[in-house]
Amino acid sequence: MIRHLAAASLLLTTACLAIGPAAAADPGITDSEILIGDVEPLTGPPALLGVAASIGHKIAIAEANAAGGINGRKIRYVLEDDGYVTARTIQGVKKVIDVDKVFAMLGISGSGQSIAVMPVLEKSGIPTVIDVAPVKFLWEPPRKNVFVVGQSYEEGIVHLVNFLADKNPGRKWGLITQDDDYGITVRDGFDSVVKAKKLNVVYSGNYKKGQQDFSSDMLQLKESGAEVFLAGGIIAENIAMMKELEKLSIKPVTGIFWPGRIEPVLKLMGPAGDGIYAVDYVEPFAGAAGKAFLEKAKPLVSEAEFKGINRYTMTGYAAAKVLIAAIERCGKQPTWACTISELEKTKNVETGVMAPISFGPGVRFSNQKLQIMQADAATLSFKPVD
Amino acid sequence: MQYLIQLLISGLAIGAIYGLIAMGFAVIYKSTGLVNFAQGEMTMITAYIAWTISTTVSGNVFVVAAGAILAAVLLGLIIERLVMRPMLGEPVFATVMVTIGLAVILRSAINFIWDAYPHGLDIGMGRGIVHLGSIGVRTGQLAVIATLLLLLAAIWAFFRYSKVGVAMRAVAADDRTALLMGISATRVHALAWAASSVIAGIGGVFFALSYDLSPAMFQLGLKAFPATILGGLDAVLGSGIGGLLIGITENLAGGYLGSGMKEVAGFAMIIVVLMVRPFGIFGERDIERV
Structure with a gap:
């Protein structure tokens, strides 16, 4: 009898360990909503990229919410300003993870800031998709929970x-x-x-x-x-x-x-x-894809936000689309482990603003296709060359 | 030779902008004994207001100039009344810290009120290029050099001949005695903040005209501060000239020693000058009788 009890206990313990902390409800998810966090420079000169990227995240989130959310749960976006100051980025990421208890992260600020915050992201294990400043350090070596959409500088x-x-x-x-x-x-x-x-x-x-x-x-x-x-x-x-x-x-x-x-x-x-x-690696606004994106964005954001759209809005949008799709594939009870696994399975996801996005086993970088553009002062736009 | 002349003209143009902002630092220091670390931010706010007037009210140069000057006066007076006057009698360190806090608030205000995009100030003039021989200069650059020279003359006359100017000098020399002579120190302080805001604001508007407006414009304050130290913190005219010297030094260093030297040349220059004249080239030696 004692032997059976010990075996059962051992089995239960092993099962718990195998499922890990993800089995216990992961933070940032309730019956009605899923929280996605982000830290961007919203003040100072780099706000030009931070604000635009956050607008891209908002567009993707608004689009998903308009279609009923992720398997019935609405997405709530928690955004923090770091002013492009690395210490504040770390503080902001800790805050959204530990205090706001978000389910996943998007962003995050500039290249230096993303690099500095990497140990926090790794230690927490939170599913993260970085889209603002792709630099090699972010995917070499690949971190289990951190994915990067874009192309290297x-x-x-x-x-x-x-x-x-x-x-x-x-x-x-x-x-x-x-x-x-x-x-x-x-x-x-x-x-x-x-x-x-x-x-x-x-x-x-x-x-x-x-x-x-x-x-x-x-x-x-x-x-x-x-x-x-x-x-x-x-x-x-x-x-x-x-x-x-x-x-x-x-x-x-x-x-x-x-x-x-x-x-x-x-x-x-x-x-x-x-x-x-x-x-x-994102489409120019003067092209058909760019125009279609602007048409899509218009009803989903405020007039002021619409004016703030630039190329970073497209990178933010694409990253958010990939993350949302991965969570969605996890079904009714998404966990961190499942989201990370689904992100890894991302294959040729179409976002309409850049080439299809793929990751893979041990591949945490989407390696987007590049294109050359040329400025046209008459129409104040960039047009594809090759 | 043409290379040297081009460097000198460009140096004078950016130096004139530093000079105007540096004069703003000196006016406040001379009247209140305070270094205003929000000077660059005040400069930036005035330039943004000028841009707003040009895009919403009228792009006419006189309308923009009048509106910007009025806005700068109000900005200076509001800051003096709401932020600085309550600090009267408090330790200098605390007051300086208040100006640093003010700088952060004004810097953030740009994103809240306007946006992070760069903008061009278009008032129908100042952006054109004139060729002096084979040397190209923007009309706005020539205008800012002329404006600085005119302001230097006007401020010299103001301090020397006007009652208000003499009162300001009196407060700067000994505010208690000035008070006994019937001069209102608080009024002089308010006037100094307004004048400083206008002078530096003119520099900001010219910068926006010759270059562009962006939330990084506050950094002009950091470039103009060495000019004030070089000319003398208490020397308004000296600060203007200090700006020209810093602008020329930076450009010559950038042109002959390489890009990297441009930003450090001005600071290297003030280190050397302060070793010889700790009170600046035109500053007054502070003598304490024991």
Whole structure:
């Protein structure tokens, strides 16, 4: 009898351990709602990406809720502002996980912030889909519960520089980058193509984050005789650079990276921005997919939010769609373990704003297809080139 | 040679903007003995208000200028009355901390009231490019240099010949004696905040005209502060000139020593100057009799 009892106890204990904490109701889920958390920069200059990404999450959530929610449960979005300050990102993520007790996470802020918060995410085990700033560290090595939608900065730069190099053989090159992790990534990608294609780099500048006047930098670029220019600024920096080049009466073939590929930038650059090239993995708003997305978004967000839509809204939307679909596939009683398992099974999920998204066993990065676009100052839009 | 001239002109243009904001720092310090760490944010708010007027009321340059000046006066007066006056008599450290808190609030206000997108201030002028020989300059850049020079002359005359200017100098020299002479120190303080807000606001509007408006614009305050230290915290005119020196130094360093040196050149310059003249190039030596 005692032997039977001991065996039963052992079996029960083993079963509990096997199911793990997920079997006990995971946080953030009630009979009527599921909580999804996010931490973004909603104030300060990077709010441009944080606010836009959060609007993308809201659109996907509103769309799902309008269709009845996730298996009858409405989704509630818990959003925190980190002001792009890493300490506040960590604080914010801890708050949404421990205090708000969300079921899953989206976002999260910039690349440095996502990297810093990784130990918290890993330790908690919460299903997370990162969409704002894809950098290799986030998926190499793969973490069980963290998935990344997008393309790496390095690949983006390599794709852009390769395109410009093939289109402009034998030309002199100029590059300017920011003095931070973003700038290092841009420079590393650029250098790899320079080495492979033996590009002739005649100007290489490095500016301090926050610099607003680029008169001496662009004058140096002009003096160097550069004919192809990779503007490694983000938003205001690229605008300032292009306007300086206009003042100096030169117009090199210019490439910019996707963080600065937002339509209002073209308005501020004016004629100086016409014809600049950009690389991205989300659809341009001028294309059919972009227009369809805007049509879909219009009734789901406020007028102010609609005005705040940019490319980050598309990345946020795609990530939220993937997460919602994974939770949905878990049926009536979704758990963290099931959601993570379903995220891993994500295969060719269509979002309409980028190429189909897939993950896989041990693959936590969606590796989106890149495309080159060119600015059209007349219509203030980017149009696909290849 | 053409390279050098282009660097000098661009340096003078950005330096004039630093100079105007630096004068704003100095006006408050001279009248109240306080360093206002919200100066860059006040500059930014005035520029955003000018942009709002240009997009909602009228893009006419006179309407925008009048509206922006009025808004800057009100901003300065409101801050002085609601935030700074209650701090009168409190330790300087506490008052400075209040200005830091104010800076954070004003910075966040940009996103709450406006948005995080960059915007262009279009008033029908200032954005065009003129060519002096083969050197290109924006008309707004020429205008800001001229405005700084005019303001330097006007402020010199104001402090030297006007009753209010003399009263401000009296309060700055010894507020208790000034009070005994019938001068209202609180009124002088209010006037100083309003004047500082307007002068720095002019710099902000010119920056928005020559470059663009963005929530990062508050950083101009950080660039203008070394100009004030260089010129002398208590020297309004000296701060204006300090701005020009910092602008030129930055551009020459950026042009000849490389991009990375641009941002540190101004700070390197003030370290050297302060070692020789701790009170700034045009500042007054503080003598204490024991």
